[in-house]
Amino acid sequence: MAEDTGRCADLLAQILSKSLASIELLPGDMDAWSSAGLTPEMPFLLQEGNLGVPVKLLMKLYVSASRTFPACLIAYRTSSSITSAKPLASASTILILTNPAHQTALNARKRLVADSLLDPHSELELTAHILTASKDHAKQSTLWDHRRWLLRSIYATSSDFTFRAPPPRGWSCDRSRHPSMPPAVIERELALALRACEMYPRNYHAWTYRHDIFETVLRMLDDENCDESQKATLIAIVEAEVEQIVTWIDRHVSDYTAVQHLCSVVLAFGTTQASKESQQCMHKRSIPLVDPDVLIRHAMSLLQSYPEHETLARYLQLALKIFPPPPELKARTEMLLRACGRSRQSAP
Structure with missing residues (x-):
């Protein structure tokens, strides 16, 4: 039995190390999904990059990974190498898939990223899938914090940047929290946060993460090195955000965190020079940033x-x-x- 569990754990870790389209936690055990083709040899549902993992089987693998993880961590701390990194990455992957609040496992993965033994872009992809694997996963603040750390690790933060004017109340002045990200990455992160809000109603941690992304946008717009083309792209993201969240509130009238986010964004960006410039191309549309x-x-x-x-x-x-x-x-x-x-x- 232990041998079968170990084999399943190795197989799952191997699958999770690849690029996937999505991860979903399936209710029940492997037997409940036998009609979908699950077998002892392949106890996971994998179709076109979409991975389905039976929850009861995952809990068994979690117990197994919990037993092996401490030894893997000690081995890696003793001798950091590709050889010792692989079992640590495998065990920690199963731990955070089962329990996204497992801080020790997440810290181990940060160490692997910092040592260039775990690709941070792959880690971003994995955490995105885990955050949307289930309703409970979507609200895990520890995993959202891990994702913030990854973004700061990948995208540079200007150490000599200072705001030309104090940010509005509720917006951070901490430079270390403001990585400079490409617009496509900003849009990807916003889409992820909104997906998590859809999965878990009134998802405070996802809305807070969304606010953090717009702190980055605010910093980038206020940067003297931001050219007009970049400003136009970032302003378009802000305008799209306001329109999207107004529509969101129409459909989620009990989501007060969304209300706070909307008012906060309008307060911050409706008074910036960037927003004044954008008014010239708004054709006097009645939108909150202008009015x-x-x-x-x-x-x-x-x-x-x-x-x-x-x-x-x-x-x-x-x-x-x-x-x-x-x-x-x-x-x-x-x-x-x-x-x-x-x-x-x-x-x-």
């Missing part, structure tokens, strides 16, 4: 449609606090908030 009152009217519209949702009342209150409106609009919002408050109090 923050659009957020207030958006919150009012949703609250009128769903007066029972306290999150929407908080959305409107937050927008009013950050973006003080004209007196006439403010008076209308106060009337609406009072009416909705009475409606919620009288609800059974």
Whole structure:
């Protein structure tokens, strides 16, 4: 039995070391998926790069990997080499797939990356698949932190950079948190974070990660070395973000973290020089970056449609606090908030 478990663990680690399209944790054991072609020789579902791992089998492999991992770690610390790195990478892969909060395993993988014995780009791909392998995996803050570390390891951070103006409240001044990433990478990270938010409702850690990505965008726009072409591309990402999150809130009216993120992005980017430049190509579209009152009217519209949702009342209150409106609009919002408050109090 132990021999079979060890063989399955080696096979899974080998598969996970390859480039995959996705990873999904399947309910049940191997027998529950025999109709899909799973056998003792191949107990995992692998089709066109999409890997399915039965959860009960994975738990058995986790126990096995937990037993071998300490010895692998000691061996690697004693003599860091390709030979000692391979079993450590294999055991830690199974550990973090089963338990993405396994800090010791993640630290071991950081060491392998730092020693150039584990490709950081491959590690980014693996962690993306693990974060979207299940609902519970999507909310693991430890794995999101690991991904932040990988991005800082791959993409340079300007050590002599300082903001020309203090960032808005809630935005970091820490240079070490702001790697300079290509726009395609920024868009990839945003897509991953939103996928995790779809899997786990009101995913605070994924929204925080999304905020961190826009801290990078804010830093890059404020960098004197950022040329006009780069600025235009980054501004387009910001504009797309605002429109996308407005739509997201329309479909997720209880997601207050999304509300906070939207207001925060409009606050930060609606007041930058970059945003002023972008107004010339917006053709006077009514968007929040140009006219923050659009957020207030958006919150009012949703609250009128769903007066029972306290999150929407908080959305409107937050927008009013950050973006003080004209007196006439403010008076209308106060009337609406009072009416909705009475409606919620009288609800059974």
